[in-house]
Amino acid sequence: MQFIRTAIPDVIIIEPTVHGDSRGYFVETFRQDKLEEFLGYKINFCQDNESKSSKGVLRGLHYQLPPHAQTKLVRVIHGRVLDVAVDIRKNSPTFGKYVAVDLSGENKKQLLIPRGFAHGFVVLEDDTIFAYKVDNYYSPQCDRGIAFDDKNLNIDWILNHNELNLSAKDTKQPKLNETNDLFEFGVDYYA
Ligand SMILES: Cc1cn([C@H]2C[C@H](O)[C@@H](COP(=O)(O)OP(=O)(O)O[C@H]3O[C@H](C)C(=O)[C@H](O)[C@H]3O)O2)c(=O)[nH]c1=O
Numbered sequence: 001m002q003f004i005r006t007a008i009p010d011v012i013i014i015e016p017t018v019h020g021d022s023r024g025y026f027v028e029t030f031r032q033d034k035l036e037e038f039l040g041y042k043i044n045f046c047q048d049n050e051s052k053s054s055k056g057v058l059r060g061l062h063y064q065l066p067p068h069a070q071t072k073l074v075r076v077i078h079g080r081v082l083d084v085a086v087d088i089r090k091n092s093p094t095f096g097k098y099v100a101v102d103l104s105g106e107n108k109k110q111l112l113i114p115r116g117f118a119h120g121f122v123v124l125e126d127d128t129i130f131a132y133k134v135d136n137y138y139s140p141q142c143d144r145g146i147a148f149d150d151k152n153l154n155i156d157w158i159l160n161h162n163e164l165n166l167s168a169k170d171t172k173q174p175k176l177n178e179t180n181d182l183f184e185f186g187v188d189y190y191a
Helices: 032-039
Strands: 002-005 012-015 018-021 024-027 047-053 058-064 072-078 080-087 098-104 110-113 117-123 128-134 143-145
Touching: 002 032, 012 032, 058 080, 072 080, 072 098, 072 117, 080 110, 080 128, 098 110, 117 128
Parallel strands: none
Antiparallel strands: 002 012, 012 110, 018 024, 047 128, 058 117, 058 143, 072 110, 072 128, 080 098, 080 117
């Protein structure tokens, strides 16, 4: 299992080891000990999620506010997405910047998105199954979002705007500079 820091160092790509043989393959998709050793802090996931989407679906950009802020460990079981994490920690040197990673059932890559980031993905193949762990329970009251097409983020979602399929909620999210519901850089949201 390899851990690779991205251009935003707190966002980490995880590449599990795939053991293939004549029957198929085996992969350890999560190892708490190895993850905590790399992170240098404890992490306790408490909820697993799964969503299925057709090509063109865009879910995001979402996050939960403290005290229900979530770390997400995301992966694609079948299909392919472009997965995006946006730094929404005020005063961060990478505030408003994003990381985009191609996750697929084929490459088995995962992305660790810490508290303080908005998360979203666009689905690039039909019948894509997206699975992820979170370390705080779902809290509708603390659920927030940022507009996927915020010009100040300038996210390249690959697909054309007219190919996208969003929830009503996601067509009405505020731009980053229109919300105060953000995080502070340097605050330990894991304390
Ligand atoms: C997130 C969540 C949702 N729900 C219910 C609420 C709705 O009845 C239904 C769909 O919820 P929503 O439209 O918010 O689902 P997504 O658009 O896939 O949202 C997720 O996608 C983006 C990319 C994320 O990173 C978040 O985990 C999450 O916001 O599932 C639950 O019961 N539990 C949950 O944890």
